[in-house]
Amino acid sequence: MTPGPALQATSLFKSFGSVQAVQDVSLTVAAGETLALLGPSGCGKSTALRCVAGLDRPDSGRVQVGGRDVTALPPEARHVGLVFQDYALFPHLSVLENVAYGPRRRGAARPVAHAQAREVLDLVGLSALETRVPAQLSGGQQQRVALARALATRAPLLLLDEPLSNLDEKLRAELRVGLRDLFHRVGAGVLIVTHDQREAQALADTVAVMRAGKVVQQGAAREVFTRPATAWVAAFLGWSNVLRRGGAEALLVPEHAARLGVGEACPVTARHLTEVGETVTVVHPLGPVTLHLSAREAALVGESLRLTLDPAALLRVPDDLPDDQENA
Numbered sequence: 001m002t003p004g005p006a007l008q009a010t011s012l013f014k015s016f017g018s019v020q021a022v023q024d025v026s027l028t029v030a031a032g033e034t035l036a037l038l039g040p041s042g043c044g045k046s047t048a049l050r051c052v053a054g055l056d057r058p059d060s061g062r063v064q065v066g067g068r069d070v071t072a073l074p075p076e077a078r079h080v081g082l083v084f085q086d087y088a089l090f091p092h093l094s095v096l097e098n099v100a101y102g103p104r105r106r107g108a109a110r111p112v113a114h115a116q117a118r119e120v121l122d123l124v125g126l127s128a129l130e131t132r133v134p135a136q137l138s139g140g141q142q143q144r145v146a147l148a149r150a151l152a153t154r155a156p157l158l159l160l161d162e163p164l165s166n167l168d169e170k171l172r173a174e175l176r177v178g179l180r181d182l183f184h185r186v187g188a189g190v191l192i193v194t195h196d197q198r199e200a201q202a203l204a205d206t207v208a209v210m211r212a213g214k215v216v217q218q219g220a221a222r223e224v225f226t227r228p229a230t231a232w233v234a235a236f237l238g239w240s241n242v243l244r245r246g247g248a249e250a251l252l253v254p255e256h257a258a259r260l261g262v263g264e265a266c267p268v269t270a271r272h273l274t275e276v277g278e279t280v281t282v283v284h285p286l287g288p289v290t291l292h293l294s295a296r297e298a299a300l301v302g303e304s305l306r307l308t309l310d311p312a313a314l315l316r317v318p319d320d321l322p323d324d325q326e327n328a
């Protein structure tokens with residue numbers, strides 16, 4: 001069994017010239033747990049992942065994998081499975097040999113390595129293509145081979161940078177379910193960088209949100225998604241109603257805080273049809289509130305809408321949004 005967490009990264013710093021890409025980032029991933037690293041483009045997610053992988057050398061900080069200090073080791077000696085955009089497949093090897101490479105390198109006999117490779121190729125739906133070389137595959141198929149190759153290493157830690165980004169929506173949805181099962185089955189810790197919040201919600205047990213090189217919130221995925229720590233985190237996570245109060249505080253309005261048909265009549269300022277109903281914006285005394293209504297609820301909306309916001313359900317958080325950002 002692995003002694004210690006799959007990953008313990010402690011106080012990582014990394015600058016490129018004057019750009020402080022990663023500042024004091026600490027991440028823990030328990031064995032069998034998936035941590036999603038989220039944040040806007042350029043906030044340092046990939047750099048943090050590359051420091052953990054050994055592809056970038058941190059200016060300071062420590063990386064432990066399975067209780068072993070790997071800070072000074074090159075990527076191949078860290079025993080981590082990598083799926084990175086720029087960590088290409090071997091062009092001259094077949095799909096099967098690409099996937100079997102990790103087990104072979106770690107001393108598995110060819111038949112054993114092939115059996116392990118076939119198991120994960122089956123999972124990613126590529127069994128039929130095992131004799132092809134990468135040039136004979138589509139981008140999405142290559143991405144699935146890379147995923148299979150990382151899984152086949154049976155490393156205690158898997159590092160995935162946008163692993164499903166080249167796939168179409170149907171395949172992504174299928175793989176999200178398959179991957180969650182597989183991650184739990186193999187018991188590896190997983191650190192995943194993704195832009196896709198559905199992916200994070202489907203796969204992650206814990207979440208770390210980064211802003212400008214720093215981790216601004218880290219915790220159980222459900223907790224982070226339902227109780228963002230600040231206005232900026234809420235806006236980033238796609239909360240519709242972040243009501244700025246003009247001071248240091250903002251109010252977050254969870255969906256369940258809104259009671260329709262009772263209370264003050266709020267003027268309707270905008271309506272947009274959606275696939276499942278309508279999005280309606282009204283002016284509430286606390287600020288503009290956008291509601292996602294079913295078609296049946298939307299049918300009851302006229303010039304105004306009676307709306308009560310349950311004060312006990314509102315979340316009060318520090319307002320750390322830039323001054324020029326209107327109510328998000």
Ligand SMILES: Nc1ncnc2c1ncn2[C@@H]1O[C@H](COP(=O)(O)OP(=O)(O)OP(=O)(O)O)[C@@H](O)[C@H]1O
Pocket residue numbers: 016019020021039040041042043044045046047048
């Ligand atoms: N090799 C490099 N040389 C110089 N600057 C770099 C290098 N790699 C990253 N940076 C800079 O460091 C910052 C963080 O980049 P990083 O790629 O880690 O962000 P990210 O959150 O992964 O972004 P994205 O979601 O767009 O991939 C950015 O300002 C980027 O321009």
